[in-house]
Amino acid sequence: MEKIVIATRESRLALWQAEHVKALLEQRLGATVELLGMTTRGDQILDRTLSKVGGKGLFVKELETALEEDRAQLAVHSLKDVPMDLPEGFALVAILEREDPRDAFVSGKYANLAELPPGALVGTSSLRRVVQLKNLRPDLRIEPLRGNLDTRLRKLDEGGYDAIVLAAAGLKRLGLGERIRSCFALDEMIPCAGQGALGLEVRADATALTQALSTLTDAPTWLATQAERAVSRSLGGSCSMPLAAHARWQDGVLVLDVALGHPEQPERPLLKARVQGQPADEGRARALGLQAAEALRVQGAEDYLRCA
Numbered sequence: 001m002e003k004i005v006i007a008t009r010e011s012r013l014a015l016w017q018a019e020h021v022k023a024l025l026e027q028r029l030g031a032t033v034e035l036l037g038m039t040t041r042g043d044q045i046l047d048r049t050l051s052k053v054g055g056k057g058l059f060v061k062e063l064e065t066a067l068e069e070d071r072a073q074l075a076v077h078s079l080k081d082v083p084m085d086l087p088e089g090f091a092l093v094a095i096l097e098r099e100d101p102r103d104a105f106v107s108g109k110y111a112n113l114a115e116l117p118p119g120a121l122v123g124t125s126s127l128r129r130v131v132q133l134k135n136l137r138p139d140l141r142i143e144p145l146r147g148n149l150d151t152r153l154r155k156l157d158e159g160g161y162d163a164i165v166l167a168a169a170g171l172k173r174l175g176l177g178e179r180i181r182s183c184f185a186l187d188e189m190i191p192c193a194g195q196g197a198l199g200l201e202v203r204a205d206a207t208a209l210t211q212a213l214s215t216l217t218d219a220p221t222w223l224a225t226q227a228e229r230a231v232s233r234s235l236g237g238s239c240s241m242p243l244a245a246h247a248r249w250q251d252g253v254l255v256l257d258v259a260l261g262h263p264e265q266p267e268r269p270l271l272k273a274r275v276q277g278q279p280a281d282e283g284r285a286r287a288l289g290l291q292a293a294e295a296l297r298v299q300g301a302e303d304y305l306r307c308a
């Protein structure tokens, strides 16, 4: 196989993930691999919430341009940052085994959410986390928090917040696991679709590379994330939608938990559903996702989504 160039964002987490995939390609495929670091629009815009400036696609577009121009052959993404439908000409060809998918509670003074005093200030810019936090603790004040992981931790340490909520996977990958005071249970703070998993994207016409990379896919993660992403896709998935979808394997059964909050009135009740099944292939995993989306519609999801 010829040399593979991986296009990657330059945040510490993105570089870690690209290096991780580089090592995997070298070990498992005997490939020669180089990294091409680049800055995306999503990395540059730090003063506004992502949902207001164009959503998930902001982190992947520059990488796709590099693939298009053949400056790189592979893009490594946090799956949760990848739009539900890729632009024409690109394909998600492998999904690697998932890290811890949970959200983490990070704080100097407090060990968990229950310990926070009334009216405490929590930092997060994710609408999904906002609606679930409000549902668990209506008294909390929640303020925006953006930037890469190091920036967010610094803002906490400088005293800007009583606590912040971050993906456990990112912290663990960067060796910052000791900053986690506690993890939320998977059904009280349901992760977003794809959280903790890595997705490999190539040009749709890269047949040989697609074949080689597909051997790296972790089948249980692939099926679980297909179910999760189908929920988002069905409901018109975007960053401006406070949607949580997480599927986990329990004794051979895939249990999919979903929750939807109101994007402008986070205090409105969460719509929640759980569906389960034993999908043997991608199509049936997606069908499980559609079933969960339908369960949310029955509860009035359309009404919540109208203003999004």
Ligand SMILES: NCc1[nH]cc(CCC(=O)O)c1CC(=O)O
Binding pocket: 078, 079, 080, 081, 165, 166, 167, 169, 170, 171, 194, 195, 196, 197, 198
């Ligand atoms: N939205 C940014 C982002 N994209 C991926 C991760 C962490 C790693 C992962 O979930 O795979 C994070 C940080 C966070 O949400 O706290």
